[in-house]
Amino acid sequence: MYAFEFARPRTIAEAVKALKRDEALALGGGQTLIPTLKNRLASPSVLVSLTGIAEMKGVCRTDDGMVAVGGGTPHAVVAREARKLYPALAALAGGIGDPAVRSRGTIGGSLANNDPAACYPAAVLASGATIVTNRRKIPADKFFRGMFSTALAEGEIIIEVRFPVPRKASYQKFRQPASRFALTGVFVARFDDGVRVAVTGASEGGVYRWKEAEKALTAAFRPSAVEGLKVSPKGMIGDLHGTPEYRANLVRVLTARAVAAA
Amino acid sequence: MPKDHGIGAPMTRREDVRFLMGRGTYTDDVNVQGQAHAVFLRSQVAHGRIGKIDTRAAAKMPGVLAIFTGEDFKDVGGNPAGWFIGSRDGTPMREPKRPVLAHGKVRHVGDAYAAVVAETYAQARDAAEAIVADIRELPAVVDMAEAVRNPKNRVHDELPDNVCFDWGWIEDNRAKVDAAIRAAPHVTTLHLVNNRLIPNAMEPRASIGEYNPGTGDYRLTTTSQNPHLTRLLVAAFVLGIPEHKLTVVAPDVGGGFGSKIYHYGEEALVLAAARRLGRPVKWTAERSESFLADAHGRDHVTKIELACEKDGTFIAIRTETLANVGAYLSNFSTVTPTFLHGTLMAGNYRVPNVYVNVKTVFTNTAPVDAYRGAGRPEATFSIERVIDVAARELGIDPIEIRRRNFITPDMFPYTTPVGLQYDTGNYGATMDRLVEIADIAGFEQRRAESARKGLLRGLGVNCYIEACGIAPSNLVGALGARVGLYDAATVRVNATGNLSIMTGAHSHGQGHETAFAQVVAERLGIPESSIEIVHGDTSKIPFGMGSYGSRSLAVCGSAIVRATDKIIAKAKKIAAHMMEAAPEDVEFRDGKFSVVGTDKSVDWGAVCLKAYVPHNFPHESLEPGLEETAFYDPANFTYPAGAYACEVEVDPGTGKVTIASFAAADDFGNIVNPLIVEGQVHGGLAQGIGQALTEGAVYDSSGQLLTASYMDYAMPRADDLPFFRVDHSCRTPCTHNPLGVKGCGEAGAIGSPPAVVNAVIDALHRGGYTHVRHIDMPLSPVRVWSAMQR
Numbered sequence A: 001m002y003a004f005e006f007a008r009p010r011t012i013a014e015a016v017k018a019l020k021r022d023e024a025l026a027l028g029g030g031q032t033l034i035p036t037l038k039n040r041l042a043s044p045s046v047l048v049s050l051t052g053i054a055e056m057k058g059v060c061r062t063d064d065g066m067v068a069v070g071g072g073t074p075h076a077v078v079a080r081e082a083r084k085l086y087p088a089l090a091a092l093a094g095g096i097g098d099p100a101v102r103s104r105g106t107i108g109g110s111l112a113n114n115d116p117a118a119c120y121p122a123a124v125l126a127s128g129a130t131i132v133t134n135r136r137k138i139p140a141d142k143f144f145r146g147m148f149s150t151a152l153a154e155g156e157i158i159i160e161v162r163f164p165v166p167r168k169a170s171y172q173k174f175r176q177p178a179s180r181f182a183l184t185g186v187f188v189a190r191f192d193d194g195v196r197v198a199v200t201g202a203s204e205g206g207v208y209r210w211k212e213a214e215k216a217l218t219a220a221f222r223p224s225a226v227e228g229l230k231v232s233p234k235g236m237i238g239d240l241h242g243t244p245e246y247r248a249n250l251v252r253v254l255t256a257r258a259v260a261a262a
Numbered sequence B: 001m002p003k004d005h006g007i008g009a010p011m012t013r014r015e016d017v018r019f020l021m022g023r024g025t026y027t028d029d030v031n032v033q034g035q036a037h038a039v040f041l042r043s044q045v046a047h048g049r050i051g052k053i054d055t056r057a058a059a060k061m062p063g064v065l066a067i068f069t070g071e072d073f074k075d076v077g078g079n080p081a082g083w084f085i086g087s088r089d090g091t092p093m094r095e096p097k098r099p100v101l102a103h104g105k106v107r108h109v110g111d112a113y114a115a116v117v118a119e120t121y122a123q124a125r126d127a128a129e130a131i132v133a134d135i136r137e138l139p140a141v142v143d144m145a146e147a148v149r150n151p152k153n154r155v156h157d158e159l160p161d162n163v164c165f166d167w168g169w170i171e172d173n174r175a176k177v178d179a180a181i182r183a184a185p186h187v188t189t190l191h192l193v194n195n196r197l198i199p200n201a202m203e204p205r206a207s208i209g210e211y212n213p214g215t216g217d218y219r220l221t222t223t224s225q226n227p228h229l230t231r232l233l234v235a236a237f238v239l240g241i242p243e244h245k246l247t248v249v250a251p252d253v254g255g256g257f258g259s260k261i262y263h264y265g266e267e268a269l270v271l272a273a274a275r276r277l278g279r280p281v282k283w284t285a286e287r288s289e290s291f292l293a294d295a296h297g298r299d300h301v302t303k304i305e306l307a308c309e310k311d312g313t314f315i316a317i318r319t320e321t322l323a324n325v326g327a328y329l330s331n332f333s334t335v336t337p338t339f340l341h342g343t344l345m346a347g348n349y350r351v352p353n354v355y356v357n358v359k360t361v362f363t364n365t366a367p368v369d370a371y372r373g374a375g376r377p378e379a380t381f382s383i384e385r386v387i388d389v390a391a392r393e394l395g396i397d398p399i400e401i402r403r404r405n406f407i408t409p410d411m412f413p414y415t416t417p418v419g420l421q422y423d424t425g426n427y428g429a430t431m432d433r434l435v436e437i438a439d440i441a442g443f444e445q446r447r448a449e450s451a452r453k454g455l456l457r458g459l460g461v462n463c464y465i466e467a468c469g470i471a472p473s474n475l476v477g478a479l480g481a482r483v484g485l486y487d488a489a490t491v492r493v494n495a496t497g498n499l500s501i502m503t504g505a506h507s508h509g510q511g512h513e514t515a516f517a518q519v520v521a522e523r524l525g526i527p528e529s530s531i532e533i534v535h536g537d538t539s540k541i542p543f544g545m546g547s548y549g550s551r552s553l554a555v556c557g558s559a560i561v562r563a564t565d566k567i568i569a570k571a572k573k574i575a576a577h578m579m580e581a582a583p584e585d586v587e588f589r590d591g592k593f594s595v596v597g598t599d600k601s602v603d604w605g606a607v608c609l610k611a612y613v614p615h616n617f618p619h620e621s622l623e624p625g626l627e628e629t630a631f632y633d634p635a636n637f638t639y640p641a642g643a644y645a646c647e648v649e650v651d652p653g654t655g656k657v658t659i660a661s662f663a664a665a666d667d668f669g670n671i672v673n674p675l676i677v678e679g680q681v682h683g684g685l686a687q688g689i690g691q692a693l694t695e696g697a698v699y700d701s702s703g704q705l706l707t708a709s710y711m712d713y714a715m716p717r718a719d720d721l722p723f724f725r726v727d728h729s730c731r732t733p734c735t736h737n738p739l740g741v742k743g744c745g746e747a748g749a750i751g752s753p754p755a756v757v758n759a760v761i762d763a764l765h766r767g768g769y770t771h772v773r774h775i776d777m778p779l780s781p782v783r784v785w786s787a788m789q790r
């Protein structure tokens, strides 16, 4: 780790101001950023911690029936507080990492980082959620821009994420044996007007919607609807833990299981 | 009622009070007044020629005290291999120098070529980044077969190729074995990889060097399983420090599994730096350094052939193995793939013909050495996998084919065709126990239940035997060992009757402080709470060889027994003097000395006090004091053996393997503490299952370690494991040590990998995937799924 200054603002406005400093970086739960610093792979001049900002924390139902999660809310809090409001989201949060990671890591940090094997992006994309920042509202379909890349501008803070709540939903995560991130994960959300399917961990392009499955499942919401679909291994990630063919298989298998479990 | 103390009692470990409550004192917890900090600069490339190392800018950085490179150590000795192995053609093994810091070339990613010592760790690290090294990358030698086939790229320029030795065991039997295989009615051939493992002790390595300019004394506090061995290596072989001027202390050590047996260059560096600076110098490895620069384990590529009659009677076994030694010879690297592997290749069976060929190969990877089980897991895996395949080919039940070939109890002592003499055992009895505790009879019903959930259930069984209690010095000396493998203990009785026992064995999680005390308590009839076990400090303990090879209780425990017996003999003399009787007439029982046939007696405490308050002793015939030392050198190895069963469920959609149950029936001879034994087996099973399902070090073709962190190297976790069923009620006591014990530390890691793989293959066959003959470990979901696709 290189030396850095540390700021702990109490309000969003203070945080925005602090982030204007040269080489300032937001710090959420630190579960991704701190290891990066320890390996001396980043050298911010100042870390602006977002964990002291009360207005960025917690889970609630909005007047228009959505579930809103504060950008600084740790996974463990979502797992607990969203249990009734959005059970599939709560279950996803409860399956991230281990208790230590869940009690510190935040939804804002996870989405800003957009790790290709992260869980939250699948829920956000499948739910058609809206990412609310200090500057604007970004629809999920416009937010994710490929591995480790998002629509966020420098210094932009994720304040809140608003999830429309589907009638039925399920997240099926197949764990990478070492990291236990998603080797592949599929989030299926069934709304009154159609089904959305988002896949994480599989594609070199990061989280994506599997449109063929959405169409098939909108027509008939049952596991067998996807069993006949072909998933091409082209563009899938190949590494020690899974070949492109293997990941393509998981996409289909996990989608069917998500439908069965929803 | 189980005993509540002494031999056989399931006493909880006294060391747990500190280990489980964060009260241990590990090397990194030790901070010496005035200490400076060392940071190592490690090669980023697998193979490269070192040009100029420019340290000028670094030397001017804040806090920097000294910078070392390979040049600084070119005139001191290398870190030696502890065992000489000759090749089949009579030529000696090749032993390139292993320097303190890389010199001339870097030979693996993580090979240290410079070190910075500074006031603080951060300053040392900043300065290390300012060193500019001109390292010209060379083609890396990674794949063993390629390294042998194409010796153009050489890890060591001065060697004609990359082979360290080509060993045949037993060479004279080769023609006979070849002929037996040619003539056999059935031969099963299998190609196997025994996957490379990274030990991952919870505590990374750490060392503190100190030098006292006033006395010329050195002190090394370090993470070691064997402080005397480390002292001998660093003092006599590497730095040339007189042995008596160096104290080596290994305080609490957070696991070793073999990786902390060896002397490493970092230990020599902190001592040399302390000497140069006149200040203590400390280094603690980061986890990344553990991945890159601890000795790794296993890494064999083997072809095994098993010849049998049609009824499954074994006729011959022949193996050809390439064993990776990495870039340099680590201390036990030459014995592990040879005498700890080839000599076990008859397993628990009557096989009249066995021949083992091992070529050890230098590669541009981290050194490979003994890791929990060391050679014996590799042998067990090869034998027990090929037996399973043969049973399937011959249509014989896998338990039955093993039973047909067991060495039977009436045949002991049994001399195998690979040079060992098993003293005792009862393999049929452990198999009977296994069948019972694993409820083999109920398997079919459980399989049907799994099938209803859409899962493929399989059953895998195997046996194992290991040579432990390492080792009889006479035998290993004849086989090339450059050390003896006895152990030692000193029993010091204090004036108030309590005891300090100094042991050569080192405890780093094994529970010696509890179990050794039980042995002595039983012998003397005093409570364990009066007995202190002292280990890990060469200035306190006798010269012992440390802990590895499941040797501590069998070898050091025997030394403790011998020393305790000497204490009893001496105490009888004192008691005789006190009671005015002849020593021959004194008997010792339950902590009391009495004169046979009389009501005269004195108790333990009175005798101890007398030993140190020797008023009116006849000084010519009776020395004061009560302290004895014994060295014990075993007459033979010990041979723990057992039978293991694993049930798995395979998810056909994803290839994921879940261990549904695991049962282990072991014969460890006599048991001192069944709770500790059970814990050791659990730990060993976890490591063996880790090898079978999750762990595997992978280098890419350029020699980069792809599994260099926990993001990619999959350690087994609690939820990967079932609740184990462990049984050690079958006991054939070792015939040649005073406790009748065999050792239990490695069994679980040795015996479990084949059971897991056998179970997965069984599940696939029962599920209709009959084309799958073998899958190399680790049986990760992608590997299993890929094998299932035709």
Ligand SMILES: Cc1cc2nc3c(=O)[nH]c(=O)nc-3n(C[C@H](O)[C@H](O)[C@H](O)COP(=O)(O)OP(=O)(O)OC[C@H]3O[C@@H](n4cnc5c(N)ncnc54)[C@H](O)[C@@H]3O)c2cc1C
Binding pocket: A025, A026, A027, A028, A029, A030, A031, A032, A033, A034, A050, A071, A072, A095, A096, A097, A098, A101, A104, A105, A106, A107, A108, A109, A110, A112, A113, A115, A117, A118, A119, A120, A156, A157, A158, A159, A179, A180, A181, A182
């Ligand atoms: C052992 C382990 C296991 C894990 N397992 C999983 C898993 O199974 N599934 C999974 O999805 N994740 C997993 N993670 C990642 C975890 O979810 C992290 O919490 C997450 O990736 C980052 O969140 P954070 O709050 O810790 O962000 P930080 O590490 O603090 O920051 C990450 C990045 O986001 C930026 N940032 C942080 N907060 C905000 C914000 N509100 N607005 C804008 N930018 C912000 C930071 O500047 C930084 O660039 C694991 C992590 C660990 C260490």
